[in-house]
Amino acid sequence: MGTWIDISQPLDEKVAVWPGDTPFSYKVNWSKEESGSVNVGQITMSIHTGTHIDAPFHFDNDGKRVIELDLNLYIGSARVIYLPNYTSIGVGEISGIDLNGITRLLIRTDAWKDRRVFPQTIPHIQPELAAYLSERGVRLIGLDLPSVDPLDSKELLAHHELASHGIHILEGLVLDDVLPGDYELIALPLPLVEADGSPVRAVLKK
Numbered sequence: 663m664g665t666w667i668d669i670s671q672p673l674d675e676k677v678a679v680w681p682g683d684t685p686f687s688y689k690v691n692w693s694k695e696e697s698g699s700v701n702v703g704q705i706t707m708s709i710h711t712g713t714h715i716d717a718p719f720h721f722d723n724d725g726k727r728v729i730e731l732d733l734n735l736y737i738g739s740a741r742v743i744y745l746p747n748y749t750s751i752g753v754g755e756i757s758g759i760d761l762n763g764i765t766r767l768l769i770r771t772d773a774w775k776d777r778r779v780f781p782q783t784i785p786h787i788q789p790e791l792a793a794y795l796s797e798r799g800v801r802l803i804g805l806d807l808p809s810v811d812p813l814d815s816k817e818l819l820a821h822h823e824l825a826s827h828g829i830h831i832l833e834g835l836v837l838d839d840v841l842p843g844d845y846e847l848i849a850l851p852l853p854l855v856e857a858d859g860s861p862v863r864a865v866l867k868k
């Protein structure tokens with residue numbers, strides 16, 4: 663039966679933000695004292711903060727917006743694999759792993775040690791991995807990292823290759839305590855009509 667475990671980053675002012683991007687803030691904009699009945703909050707954040715999905719519009723002006731994404735990608739069986747200590751992840755790093763029947767692949771790297779600080783470097787996904795994964799039926803890739811590309815990349819080759827092979831992207835997961843194996847995943851985006859991505863509450867159950 664199992665219980666759901668949270669694999670999402672908490673969102674408060676301590677969450678790491680992409681350098682130069684909008685800081686996270688929550689405030690009570692209309693207090694109970696002022697309104698006479700309720701606290702009414704407001705959040706301000708970049709969509710690419712914490713645990714989130716990318717819509718293709720993030721890196722392609724003609725790409726799909728969040729509302730157009732198939733919800734079924736973000737709910738269902740997922741395999742967690744553990745690939746620590748690599749500088750990049752490509753076919754060579756993954757070839758020993760049986761991906762038969764795997765639709766959602768979550769990669770635990772443990773490379774982002776202090777999640778309150780934006781990392782200097784991360785292991786990136788080699789663009790060639792997209793074709794390999796799509797041939798095996800993978801439709802969603804998730805990582806415990808803020809991007810699938812090198813942090814200084816402007817071309818975002820992995821983002822583009824994954825999208826062109828029909829593989830959707832989930833970033834900023836918290837997999838520190840998750841053992842490799844098969845799970846149920848829920849990581850639903852908000853129904854943001856125009857957005858280039860969405861924060862998600864990502865959860866796993868054995």
Ligand SMILES: N[C@@H](CC(=O)c1ccccc1NC=O)C(=O)O
Nearest residue numbers: 680683710716808809815816833
């Ligand atoms: N691709 C990254 C985000 C990203 O590249 C980014 C996010 C906020 C501000 C600037 C960014 N990239 C700038 O080169 C992501 O998907 O989260």
Ligand SMILES: [Zn+2]
Nearest residue numbers: 710716833859
């Ligand atoms: Zn993103």
Ligand SMILES: [Zn+2]
Nearest residue numbers: 716809810833
């Ligand atoms: Zn991304």
